[in-house]
Amino acid sequence: MKITVIVLCVVVALFGVASAVLGSIAEGTKLTRNDIEVYSNECVYPDNPAYALALLAALLLLLAQITASTVGGCCGRCKPRGAGFSGSKPVAKSKRATGAALCVLSWIMALIAERFFLVGAAMNIPMTRETSQGRGCHAVNDGVFMMGAILSIVATVFGIISYIMLYAAAAGANTTMGAVAGPSSAGEIRLDGIAIGHPVAAQQHAQAV
Numbered sequence: 001m002k003i004t005v006i007v008l009c010v011v012v013a014l015f016g017v018a019s020a021v022l023g024s025i026a027e028g029t030k031l032t033r034n035d036i037e038v039y040s041n042e043c044v045y046p047d048n049p050a051y052a053l054a055l056l057a058a059l060l061l062l063l064a065q066i067t068a069s070t071v072g073g074c075c076g077r078c079k080p081r082g083a084g085f086s087g088s089k090p091v092a093k094s095k096r097a098t099g100a101a102l103c104v105l106s107w108i109m110a111l112i113a114e115r116f117f118l119v120g121a122a123m124n125i126p127m128t129r130e131t132s133q134g135r136g137c138h139a140v141n142d143g144v145f146m147m148g149a150i151l152s153i154v155a156t157v158f159g160i161i162s163y164i165m166l167y168a169a170a171a172g173a174n175t176t177m178g179a180v181a182g183p184s185s186a187g188e189i190r191l192d193g194i195a196i197g198h199p200v201a202a203q204q205h206a207q208a209v
Contacts, residue, residue, distance in 0.1 A: 005167055008071050009160050015064035016156025022057035023117060023149030026050040030145060031124050036137045043137035047126045054121035054145060058114050061152045065110045068103070068159030072166045075103035099165035106158035109151050116148030 030050040
């Protein structure tokens with residue numbers, strides 16, 4: 001595996017892990033019903049770090065997904081960072097299909113995680129909200145940010161595996177093409193391991209006669 005692939009995987013992993021860590025911290029610092037001050041028909045949400053942490057977690061997860069998808073060739077639709085595809089080998093096709101499926105699944109997990117982060121952040125904005133008499137004030141349910149953190153890890157893992165498989169499919173296709181086509185020992189072009197043309201010795205013998 002090339003150094004470039006390792007570096008890109010590490011970068012994506014750092015973004016994803018950082019997003020999950022911030023989501024976990026936001027879970028522990030979110031507002032509870034006891035933190036919200038109630039005055040008549042108003043709910044006062046005080047300053048808290050969960051709002052900023054959740055937004056930053058959502059941003060880092062988005063960066064991780066964009067990075068993984070870009071270097072992976074837009075979920076296999078374009079050439080990944082590596083080499084071009086060859087449709088002649090079933091193994092390359094299988095890896096490409098699996099990598100594309102994992103990429104799509106990664107985005108689905110990421111979008112669900114983003115929803116958890118953004119909904120939780122919206123409920124922790126420091127502001128005053130009006131409420132109907134007797135309805136009380138709304139607070140984020142337990143586990144919202146934690147679910148976002150868990151899904152961030154899952155999405156990041158799927159994204160990294162997707163990129164590795166798409167890269168492997170491209171690299172395998174290039175290796176196969178290099179082995180199939182190339183010059184023969186007689187200087188002729190080889191196609192699928194078969195030399196096209198006559199050997200050099202036979203040509204020299206014909207010229208001597």
